Amino acid sequence: MTSEKFCTKCGSELSMGDSFCTKCGNPVSPDLPEEKNTMKRQQRSPFWYLLPIFLGVLGGVAAYLILKNNDYQKAKRSLFLGIILTLIPVFIVISFEVVYGTQNPFYVIASGSMIPVLEVYDIVVIQGHVPFEEIEVDDIIVFNHPSGHDRVIVHRVASIIDDNPKTIRTKGDANPASIPGTDFPITQDEYIGKVSYVIPQAGYVTQLLKPPMNYLLYLIPLAIIFGILGFKHQKYKKSG
Structure with a gap:
């Protein structure tokens, strides 16, 4: 089908399919098909999906904003992943409270006061549901330093000093004696x-x-991710 009904030179009426005017011989320009947009949408790197893994909900929001115009479903999944990974620690803390009776049931042994039973860097798992009234001699307990509660101590119960209210004395297995103000x-x-x-x-x-190892554990993967993203972006600009 032509884009003209009449010849642009002499004004004669044209028939469908004419390639030139039958009166004056003027060429007839055919309708050009609508140019298709062959430009491909910029492909987003899958490395953006690692942002929620390292940054939780903040990374999920960032990935969502970056990906929503390219792939809305993947953007939503990234946001959902960030929210889930942020809620997991909260769920773990609540679970510890229910199962162990304390938000932190794990303590790392930092001194040699309980050698050979407990070595430095052993981790003890405590049960906070055991009432203080049921603690007996020879039990190993975890408690705050009596003077100021500024540090946590893991020692063995050496004796019951008083029953009303219950007061106990502890001692490190490797220590020669109980330390006043620390063990009782x-x-x-x-x-x-x-x-x-x-x-x-x-x-x-x-x-x-x-620190500084915890910072490196975050910064190194993030540097690798953004380095790859920057490389892909430069490559895309050159190919465009």
Whole structure:
């Protein structure tokens, strides 16, 4: 079908399919098909989906804003992943409170005061549901330092000093004697829980979570991700 009904030169009427005017011979320009947009939409790197893994809900929001115009479904999944990964620690803390009776049932042994029973970097798992009134001599307990509650101590119960209110004295197995102000007096206020399990030497992992190693664990993967994204962006600009 032509784009003209009349010849642009002489004004004669044209028939469908004419390639030139039958009166004056003027060429007839055919209708050009609508140009299709062959430009491909910019492909977003799958590395954007790692943002929620490292940054939780903030990374999920960032990935959502970046991906929503390219792939809305993937953008929603990224946001959902970020929310889920942020809620998981909250769920774990609540679960610990229910199962162990304390928000933090794991403690890393930091000194040699309980050698050979507990070595440095062993992890003890405590049970906070065990009432202080049921604690007996030879139990290993976790408690706050009596003077100021500024640090946590793991020692063995050496004796019951008083029953009303219950007050106990502890002692480190490797120490020659109980230390006043540290091992006693221990009351309900200082008590955290009773040691139930020991995970040998698992505390070495916690060294990776201390500065500056914890920063490197986050910064190195993020630097790799953004480096790859930057490379892909430059490659896309050159190909465009």
